[in-house]
Amino acid sequence: MSDIGNNAGTVDAGDTRTHELRGRLARVRDRIAEATIAAGRVEGPRLIVVTKFYPAADVRRLAGLGVEDVGESRDQEASGKAAELVELPLRWHFIGQLQSNKAKSVARYAHSVHSIDRPQLADALAKAVALEQEQGGRSPLECFVQVNLDDDADGHRGGALPSDVGMLADKIESAASLHLAGVMAVAPLGGDPDAAFEKLAGIAAQLRASHPHATGISAGMSQDLEAAVRFGATHLRIGSDILGSRPAVG
Numbered sequence: 001m002s003d004i005g006n007n008a009g010t011v012d013a014g015d016t017r018t019h020e021l022r023g024r025l026a027r028v029r030d031r032i033a034e035a036t037i038a039a040g041r042v043e044g045p046r047l048i049v050v051t052k053f054y055p056a057a058d059v060r061r062l063a064g065l066g067v068e069d070v071g072e073s074r075d076q077e078a079s080g081k082a083a084e085l086v087e088l089p090l091r092w093h094f095i096g097q098l099q100s101n102k103a104k105s106v107a108r109y110a111h112s113v114h115s116i117d118r119p120q121l122a123d124a125l126a127k128a129v130a131l132e133q134e135q136g137g138r139s140p141l142e143c144f145v146q147v148n149l150d151d152d153a154d155g156h157r158g159g160a161l162p163s164d165v166g167m168l169a170d171k172i173e174s175a176a177s178l179h180l181a182g183v184m185a186v187a188p189l190g191g192d193p194d195a196a197f198e199k200l201a202g203i204a205a206q207l208r209a210s211h212p213h214a215t216g217i218s219a220g221m222s223q224d225l226e227a228a229v230r231f232g233a234t235h236l237r238i239g240s241d242i243l244g245s246r247p248a249v250g
């Protein structure tokens with residue numbers, strides 16, 4: 001068993017868990033490199049290691065292994081870890097569904113939010129980040145519009161309808177404290193990831209036509225990173241293939 005419950009304060013670079021994470025991280029990096037070459041791409045995507053459900057000690061281990069970007073999906077968990085690890089040079093990416101009343105908290109630690117799916121959330125984040133900027137300075141929040149790729153409208157994995165992406169992009173662009181990074185999606189469960197990410201690539205291209213700097217495509221998880229790289233993902237969000245499997249919820 002892994003010693004994932006360890007205190008985050010001290011991490012021995014030679015411990016069993018660090019060894020395990022090093023191996024898993026190397027295998028994922030190899031997969032990304034192979035997929036990048038296979039896609040004929042010059043530049044590979046950025047790897048965001050999704051650390052939800054795993055303790056701050058693991059995030060510290062990953063930072064020691066060269067990880068610079070971590071992803072979290074619940075504010076309570078993320079804010080605690082970010083506070084505990086504040087001295088580490090990490091970028092925290094918020095990737096889960098987000099209630100507007102959590103915007104203030106997220107604005108304190110997040111480099112980016114990948115899950116903007118409604119105008120009220122963009123408004124709340126704009127206000128909260130602007131306040132942080134007044135009080136001590138922080139860079140604008142990188143914002144991805146999350147798109148629902150399910151064909152049936154009641155898709156349960158979150159996201160705005162493709163037809164609402166332009167409106168949300170304009171909303172983000174109108175706020176000085178927010179920076180429009182691009183689009184994000186989760187491939188529908190049980191569907192063909194190639195079809196999903198091809199659709200997302202089309203939506204991203206359409207967005208770039210009106211917002212040329214919004215070049216980000218956040219797509220690809222442990223199961224489907226190769227498909228995501230094939231269709232132009234610039235940010236991968238990989239959890240279980242690096243950290244291990246999680247409880248079913250979340």
Ligand SMILES: *Cc1c(COP(=O)(O)O)cnc(C)c1O
Binds near residue numbers: 073095220221250
């Ligand atoms: C948990 C999560 C991931 C990571 O998924 P894995 O299958 O563990 O790689 C990526 N994106 C989102 C939005 C998530 O919630």
